[in-house]
Amino acid sequence: MLFKSSVLVASLTLLVAGCASVAVDPGNSKNLKASNINVQLGIGYMQQNNLEVANQKLNRALVQNPESAVAHNAFGLLQERLLEFKKAEKYYKKATELDPKNSQANNNYGTFLCRRGRQKESEFYFLQALKQPLYKTPEFALTNAAVCQIQIKEYDKATKYLHKALAVRSNFGSALVNMAEILSIQNKPTESLQYLRRYHLVKNATSKSLWLEIKNYLALDNREIANKKLEQLEKDFPDSKEFKEWKSINK
Numbered sequence: 001m002l003f004k005s006s007v008l009v010a011s012l013t014l015l016v017a018g019c020a021s022v023a024v025d026p027g028n029s030k031n032l033k034a035s036n037i038n039v040q041l042g043i044g045y046m047q048q049n050n051l052e053v054a055n056q057k058l059n060r061a062l063v064q065n066p067e068s069a070v071a072h073n074a075f076g077l078l079q080e081r082l083l084e085f086k087k088a089e090k091y092y093k094k095a096t097e098l099d100p101k102n103s104q105a106n107n108n109y110g111t112f113l114c115r116r117g118r119q120k121e122s123e124f125y126f127l128q129a130l131k132q133p134l135y136k137t138p139e140f141a142l143t144n145a146a147v148c149q150i151q152i153k154e155y156d157k158a159t160k161y162l163h164k165a166l167a168v169r170s171n172f173g174s175a176l177v178n179m180a181e182i183l184s185i186q187n188k189p190t191e192s193l194q195y196l197r198r199y200h201l202v203k204n205a206t207s208k209s210l211w212l213e214i215k216n217y218l219a220l221d222n223r224e225i226a227n228k229k230l231e232q233l234e235k236d237f238p239d240s241k242e243f244k245e246w247k248s249i250n251k
Contacts (some may be wrong), residue, residue, distance in 0.1 A: 035065035039074050054078055069099035073108055080112060087168060088112060096125065103128075103135040110142050119148040134162045139165040155182050173203040180212050189216035207240035208232060215247070 008208040040102040042057035058078055061071040076091035092112050095105035107155030126145040130138055137140035142165035161183055168234075183192035193216050196209055210233045217226035233243050 026089060031064045032068075035061040035068050035071060038064065039068070039071050041210075042078070043074055046074075046081065051078065055082075067098055069095045069102050069105055072098060073102070073105040076112070077108060085116065089116075096128070100128065101132055103130075103132045103141070105136075107141045107144060109139070110148075114144065114148040114151070119152045122148050139169045139172045139175065142168070143172065143178065146175070146178055150178060150182065155185065158182060171198070171202045173199055176202075177206075177209055177212070180209070184212050184215055184219075187219065189219040192216050205232065205236070207237035207242045210237070211240075211242035211246075 036059045038061035042054045045054035055100045072091045072095035079088035091214045092109040106125040106129035110122040113122035126141045129141040146158040146161035179194035213229045
């Protein structure tokens with residue numbers, strides 16, 4: 001059974017980091033600088049869940065610099081938050097066209113496509129992000145690419161992406177838990193548990209990680225530990241889809 005993989009990584013923090021790389025045209029420096037400031041303000045308001053003001057700031061940023069890939073990227077993220085998916089795609093795609101080498105824009109557009117069930121299309125944009133030698137967080141795009149491959153049951157390809165992500169950052173939680181998921185699907189409970197132990201060294205248990213542990217321990221016929229993990233799942237995540245699934249198959 002394949003339940004939804006961990007949330008794809010398209011973070012506001014990464015967008016902020018991308019702002020610093022925008023070139024400023026000396027002939028129009030005031031507008032371009034103001035646009036960059038408004039992008040950062042808009043992202044800040046999104047982080048505070050003040051989407052109305054974020055919309056104002058990002059609209060202003062686009063007026064001040066219609067060619068800003070960073071502004072289009074941030075506005076795409078806002079539109080996705082607002083569930084305006086057609087608009088979101090328009091601005092995400094435009095960001096990658098304005099600056100094909102912008103790894104954050106490529107990662108975010110790839111993430112969007114994967115969330116919309118367009119996994120095969122998304123891979124191109126993750127690979128574009130990874131082409132840039134100065135990309136500071138390639139583990140994000142690698143893990144996102146892997147999550148999309150898991151969703152379409154391309155487990156070998158997903159494993160290759162996750163191994164690369166962990167080579168970059170050995171304690172990256174999202175990569176660890178997704179490796180555990182693949183190994184569980186492939187009926188390798190011992191190996192899966194090894195990745196889950198590594199995951200729990202850097203992250204608190206989630207409903208997903210506990211559910212994977214339960215399945216792995218049951219596969220190993222260790223019902224004592226499986227029951228302890230089930231008690232933890234019920235206590236900490238009683239409304240989770242994983243606990244509901246357990247109840248549905250054990251009526």
